[in-house]
Amino acid sequence: MERIPILKMGEYLLVTVQVDMHDRLALTLQDDLTAKIVQAGAKGVLIDISALEMVDSFMGRMLGDLAAMSRVLDAETVVVGMRPAVAITLVELGLSLTGVRTALNVERGMDLLKARIKERRQNDGSA
């Protein structure tokens, strides 16, 4: 069965969506990603959707859910590489993904993740 690969890099997980997502694939990804975060003890998740050309309301909600699930499992999530057309569609659908962190590309996303995790460690240390 078709699967979206989840790559482990240190304490981060990289999810690169290189195919057009369909609903079943998205649900499988939820299962895989949550399992992997727990298994690897990941602190950050980076979801690259630069190849995603079409989104519907389900996909929008899915992205939000993925981020919320990762947060529950104590991993920061950044969605990167959203195309302009996808962003406009999501906003028009009323899904502005308020709980999700975003960045323009993988590089920026990685910087953001590192900064967030560092900040959190400092907070944990001081508390």
Added chain:
Amino acid sequence: MGEQATLTDILQQDEAGIGQRWIDAQLSAHGFRADRISRSEVTEQSKRFLAALRQALESGSTDLHSPAWANTRQMLDELSASRAVQGFSPTETAMFIFSLKDPLFDALRQRLTKDPASTVAAQREISGLLDRLGLHTTEIFQKNRERIIIRQQQELLELSTPVVTLWEGVLALPVIGTLDSARTQVVMENLLQRVVETGAAIAIIDITGVPTVDTLTAQHLLKTVAAARLMGADCIISGIRPQIAQTIVHLGVDLGTVVTKATLADAFAVALRRLGLTIAKAQPAAKRAREADEDETTTTGRGEN
């Protein structure tokens, strides 16, 4: 068909005379715009129209949409279009046709004693025909105006949505005019496209040029901000005038977590700070020159050693 034959007859008999009286009447009319159109142009247009009218009438039809009238209609179309460009009002344009009534009625009166019944009928016919032709010019005039308005709207749409790079990584979007759905779409697409191209992390939306902000405009602004955020760019809204701040609060619009600033300069300062950049005052010229002198003496001194 008798009355139409009378009209055709009159025109055939005295086209030149009627034409001359018509042209004289137009040129001496109270509202004649010598600043917009020349006498020779009026004369030429009038003669051409009379000839076209006679030809159309000779065909025996009074239906303006029949092929026999195509020539007359086309002539009127051109006339209307040119007068619209020259700045005439619709009334002035229609008066071109209506002023033909008097010379024609004068010509009819000469026949009154000979054949009263058909003359009266012919008068009614002429009146109806010229009314329709006059309205036709007005209609064409209107259409041309509409075309001009639509073209200007499009030009406005293209003109008024520039995305400017203020600094590396800082974009500015000066919005001018009312933000409606169509413009928001264009603004949003332009902004997101530029975010991708330049990799900008901060976009400043300046609404100094937006005359009023109602709930719909605010919603459009928030949509643009949300879309930019999804692309990883933070938005700052600047150029909020005092009245607009009041309106926003009175309307109960929630701008949420969006950073707002009064002026573009304030927003730019915030953007630079976020990028870790500072603006420092250059050293005064005199001090710079003195330092340069000192540098020179030290280097030359070293050279001598």
